[in-house]
Amino acid sequence: MASKIGSLRPTWVFTLLCISLSLDMNSSWHAFAKQISYSDHCASTVPKATPNVHTRASMPLSEYQTGYYTGGGNILGPSSSSKSNSFSFHVCEVHKTDRDGVLKVKANLRFGTSGYDYYYGGDYGYGQACLEATPSPITFRLEGFWSESSEKLCMVGSSLSSQGDSLNLDVVLTLNNVNTSAKITSLFTGVLKSLSTPDDKNYFDAISILMFPKRNYKYSLVSGKLSNGKSNLPLGLAPQSQSFCSAFQNLDSALYLNYAPDCSPVKNCTPVSGPSGYLPPVMSLNGIGCSEDERKMRVLLRFSNDSDFWYYGKFDPNSTLVGEVMWDETKNRLQIKACQINLAGSFSTARVEDCSVRIELMFPAVWSIRERDGILGHIWSEKSQKDSSYFPDIMLQGTRSSFREFPHSKYKYTETERVRKLCPGKTDPKSGRERYPNWYSQDMMFRMLVKDSEGKIGSGHSYPLFVDNQMYDQYGYSMLVSRTENFAIDTSSTSSSNARFNISYHIDFTGPQHVKGKSKNALYDQSWSSNDQVEISAEGVYDAETGDLCMVGCKSVISTGKKRANTSPDCEIVIRLQFPPLSKRRQDHIVGTIESTRKSSDPLHFERLNVTSDSPYEEEVRRSILGMDIELALSLASNTFLCIFIGLQILHVRRHPEVLPFVSIAMLVILTLGRAIPLVLNFEALFLNDRNRQHISLGSGQWLEMNEVLVRVATMIAFLMQFRLLQLSWAARKKDGVGAGLWFQEKKALIVSLLLYGIGALAAIIFSWRSHSNDTDGQSFSILGGLKCYAGLILDGFLLPQILLNVFRNSSERALSGSFYLGMTLVRLLPHGYDLYRTRTYSSQFYGSYIYGTPDRDFYSTAWDVVIPLGGLVFAAAIFLQQQFCGACFLPKRFRNSVAYQKVPATVDDVPA
Numbered sequence: 027m028a029s030k031i032g033s034l035r036p037t038w039v040f041t042l043l044c045i046s047l048s049l050d051m052n053s054s055w056h057a058f059a060k061q062i063s064y065s066d067h068c069a070s071t072v073p074k075a076t077p078n079v080h081t082r083a084s085m086p087l088s089e090y091q092t093g094y095y096t097g098g099g100n101i102l103g104p105s106s107s108s109k110s111n112s113f114s115f116h117v118c119e120v121h122k123t124d125r126d127g128v129l130k131v132k133a134n135l136r137f138g139t140s141g142y143d144y145y146y147g148g149d150y151g152y153g154q155a156c157l158e159a160t161p162s163p164i165t166f167r168l169e170g171f172w173s174e175s176s177e178k179l180c181m182v183g184s185s186l187s188s189q190g191d192s193l194n195l196d197v198v199l200t201l202n203n204v205n206t207s208a209k210i211t212s213l214f215t216g217v218l219k220s221l222s223t224p225d226d227k228n229y230f231d232a233i234s235i236l237m238f239p240k241r242n243y244k245y246s247l248v249s250g251k252l253s254n255g256k257s258n259l260p261l262g263l264a265p266q267s268q269s270f271c272s273a274f275q276n277l278d279s280a281l282y283l284n285y286a287p288d289c290s291p292v293k294n295c296t297p298v299s300g301p302s303g304y305l306p307p308v309m310s311l312n313g314i315g316c317s318e319d320e321r322k323m324r325v326l327l328r329f330s331n332d333s334d335f336w337y338y339g340k341f342d343p344n345s346t347l348v349g350e351v352m353w354d355e356t357k358n359r360l361q362i363k364a365c366q367i368n369l370a371g372s373f374s375t376a377r378v379e380d381c382s383v384r385i386e387l388m389f390p391a392v393w394s395i396r397e398r399d400g401i402l403g404h405i406w407s408e409k410s411q412k413d414s415s416y417f418p419d420i421m422l423q424g425t426r427s428s429f430r431e432f433p434h435s436k437y438k439y440t441e442t443e444r445v446r447k448l449c450p451g452k453t454d455p456k457s458g459r460e461r462y463p464n465w466y467s468q469d470m471m472f473r474m475l476v477k478d479s480e481g482k483i484g485s486g487h488s489y490p491l492f493v494d495n496q497m498y499d500q501y502g503y504s505m506l507v508s509r510t511e512n513f514a515i516d517t518s519s520t521s522s523s524n525a526r527f528n529i530s531y532h533i534d535f536t537g538p539q540h541v542k543g544k545s546k547n548a549l550y551d552q553s554w555s556s557n558d559q560v561e562i563s564a565e566g567v568y569d570a571e572t573g574d575l576c577m578v579g580c581k582s583v584i585s586t587g588k589k590r591a592n593t594s595p596d597c598e599i600v601i602r603l604q605f606p607p608l609s610k611r612r613q614d615h616i617v618g619t620i621e622s623t624r625k626s627s628d629p630l631h632f633e634r635l636n637v638t639s640d641s642p643y644e645e646e647v648r649r650s651i652l653g654m655d656i657e658l659a660l661s662l663a664s665n666t667f668l669c670i671f672i673g674l675q676i677l678h679v680r681r682h683p684e685v686l687p688f689v690s691i692a693m694l695v696i697l698t699l700g701r702a703i704p705l706v707l708n709f710e711a712l713f714l715n716d717r718n719r720q721h722i723s724l725g726s727g728q729w730l731e732m733n734e735v736l737v738r739v740a741t742m743i744a745f746l747m748q749f750r751l752l753q754l755s756w757a758a759r760k761k762d763g764v765g766a767g768l769w770f771q772e773k774k775a776l777i778v779s780l781l782l783y784g785i786g787a788l789a790a791i792i793f794s795w796r797s798h799s800n801d802t803d804g805q806s807f808s809i810l811g812g813l814k815c816y817a818g819l820i821l822d823g824f825l826l827p828q829i830l831l832n833v834f835r836n837s838s839e840r841a842l843s844g845s846f847y848l849g850m851t852l853v854r855l856l857p858h859g860y861d862l863y864r865t866r867t868y869s870s871q872f873y874g875s876y877i878y879g880t881p882d883r884d885f886y887s888t889a890w891d892v893v894i895p896l897g898g899l900v901f902a903a904a905i906f907l908q909q910q911f912c913g914a915c916f917l918p919k920r921f922r923n924s925v926a927y928q929k930v931p932a933t934v935d936d937v938p939a
């Protein structure tokens with residue numbers, strides 16, 4: 027019976043633990059949401075009712091709802107154009123009550139979230155959102171009631187702040203227009219108010235909030251077929267995806283606006299409000315709801331000066347339209363009808379009105395060097411020109427579209443003859459001996475630096491658009507597997523005619539820093555600044571046998587904060603790039619030039635720009651990942667062999683206990699500290715700190731983590747065994763008649779060792795100082811860094827104290843086993859051999875992973891990697907000669923000490939186990 031109870035005990039413990047955790051969650055909720063009187067603050071809005079905790083229900087608010095706010099600056103920080111003003115509303119529980127149409131609601135209100143509204147994947151019911159307890163930065167836990175008849179929600183609660191207990195905010199939240207049916211004009215608006223008095227430190231200004239409903243939405247603007255309007259866009263492509271929502275979920279790329287030429291500061295030219303003469307250059311389209319069955323979508327159309335605003339920028343209703351989208355299958359285009367958002371004072375009183383804005387977007391079927399827009403569009407007003415809110419037609423264009431959904435686009439090469447004249451191709455005598463990147467691989471996409479004649483540097487990136495007539499997928503989603511199984515081709519089996527491919531590129535970069543006002547370089551026009559964007563559309567030929575890419579291009583300059591000029595680009599440009607072979611070494615980069623073919627007297631002529639890139643090849647990244655595996659294996663093997671060699675030494679002194687007192691204590695202390703210090707300081711720093719935590723998807727992450735644990739375990743075992751050997755030697759010296767003379771010789775050896783170590787440390791500091799003084803990278807000089815490396819050098823020469831002890835004793839006792847001093851020497855020298863391999867295998871950007879042979883714990887360079895192993899082998903040879911002949915056998919006879927110490931016999935039983 028007792029055994030049965032014992033076998034059931036873990037089950038009962040687990041069950042009780044689960045019950046207690048469940049009770050804790052409920053009790054913590056009620057303890058956290060303090061006993062704030064609901065009736066005192068919400069009775070006039072939604073009267074209190076008795077909830078039925080056993081009956082769940084649903085309400086218009088979905089489980090995860092995002093929104094936007096204004097106010098509350100004294101707790102949420104000051105408002106700015108770059109700061110996100112979004113929040114998330116997580117509905118946790120909804121229960122019926124004893125009153126019809128009144129529901130009990132629990133929710134979390136979190137400020138400081140990303141504001142990205144996930145509308146794909148459906149609504150999975152209430153409850154999961156409540157598990158999020160981390161404040162970000164302030165979370166309010168609320169309880170209250172919603173009335174279907176009044177369409178109001180009133181809640182009270184308290185805050186959980188990232189500032190600990192410094193803030194204890196009691197609040198009341200009121201939401202209006204929370205109705206069961208939503209359409210384009212529906213908005214959830216309300217106010218979050220503080221219950222503290224104005225003189226209390228926990229008081230904050232009222233926060234106005236606004237949310238777009240997600241549940242029970244009815245499409246009304248695009249319920250039927252829209253009229254063709256005034257759009258004259260050509261016929262485009264239809265998406266290939268079977269899902270309407272997934273086809274357009276990535277349409278949040280920047281759409282540039284081209285306004286009518288006659289727009290002036292006194293004329294209304296935009297569908298959004300703003301300062302007089304305000305012409306926002308960029309628009310984005312962000313989905314906030316989608317119906318797969320109806321093939322319709324709800325969107326926010328946001329206008330801004332910054333092309334990246336939809337990720338981090340502030341939501342401003344004055345520069346935002348809300349609209350409905352449908353797909354026109356007859357003309358392959360998106361039709362959008364949009365409305366303005368009128369604040370009428372604040373977010374809490376906002377309303378949607380004036381749905382007279384029409385937009386159409388299409389996706390061109392044919393691209394060329396002068397027609398590179400992945401999206402074309404048109405914005406117009408349905409009102410008459412006499413209306414005050416009328417605006418002239420606006421053209422839209424976007425350089426990027428969803429490549430995955432429109433894979434059948436074609437490219438028309440119009441500059442083939444010109445490319446042949448400018449780029450006749452070059453004959454490489456090494457053709458066929460080297461391997462260059464595959465024309466469809468991700469290696470053709472790279473980051474780059476652009477340097478002008480004045481030495482100023484700009485940065486940007488380049489990626490192919492089409493290779494022949496196949497669209498290049500820069501995101502790697504739908505690349506042809508048959509062409510990309512191998513990331514390189516073996517050009518030895520490829521004829522010259524088959525190795526040259528037509529290719530088109532998109533190149534963009536921001537220009538050299540510290541350049542303001544007028545520039546001498548016409549590439550940037552004559553009002554170019556360091557924040558302006560240079561875009562070049564190019565087409566040409568890539569030679570896979572030589573790695574040569576030659577193209578002609580058309581450039582445009584986009585001034586930040588200004589409208590995109592609808593002017594003809596300069597197409598008198600030639601771009602030449604040279605890709606290094608896949609077997610490239612550290613100093614090899616992608617290099618090339620961007621030049622103008624115009625005469626120097628031409629106003630549009632610009633001086634040559636030099637292009638360089640050190641973006642790693644995918645094959646190189648794989649080699650680096652393999653290097654991480656190798657370094658972990660070497661670390662594990664080294665520590666394992668250390669344990670074996672130390673174990674053999676312990677076995678040696680147990681078999682020959684008479685030699686145990688003659689092992690150098692100083693040597694054992696050095697070896698023990700060499701294992702102990704990294705373990706004591708930081709386990710993580712020993713193996714992971716120098717990897718800079720590169721978040722690379724290795725596909726074998728669990729294997730790497732397991733090996734890292736094994737390395738640490740082996741290191742700990744090696745330290746314990748080394749400490750045991752030190753303890754045995756120390757105990758043997760304590761015996762009567764053994765230690766007195768040996769301690770005297772040990773002190774002499776230690777003094778000489780410390781003197782040599784001091785001279786070496788001074789030399790290391792001077793060497794490190796001179797190296798940093800001549801360093802052009804601006805790295806600061808660090809004495810501690812130099813001493814850390816020197817400590818590794820001392821460990822490499824760990825045999826020095828034993829050699830000196832043997833010299834002063836001039837005896838030939840075999841205190842160290844051959845496997846110990848030779849094996850330990852090889853383990854210490856192996857990282858230097860690997861470093862020679864590493865410097866010739868990895869690029870400068872992926873210079874190994876530094877799990878093994880870390881450069882901040884020893885001297886690593888080509889010279890040191892040769893000198894240190896030679897020195898270690900010399901020390902091992904000296905120990906061998908000393909134990910074979912005598913301690914001073916390699917010294918001249920007149921320096922040899924003729925005094926030898928009498929051996930003291932000992933038994934195995936005398937040596938502690």
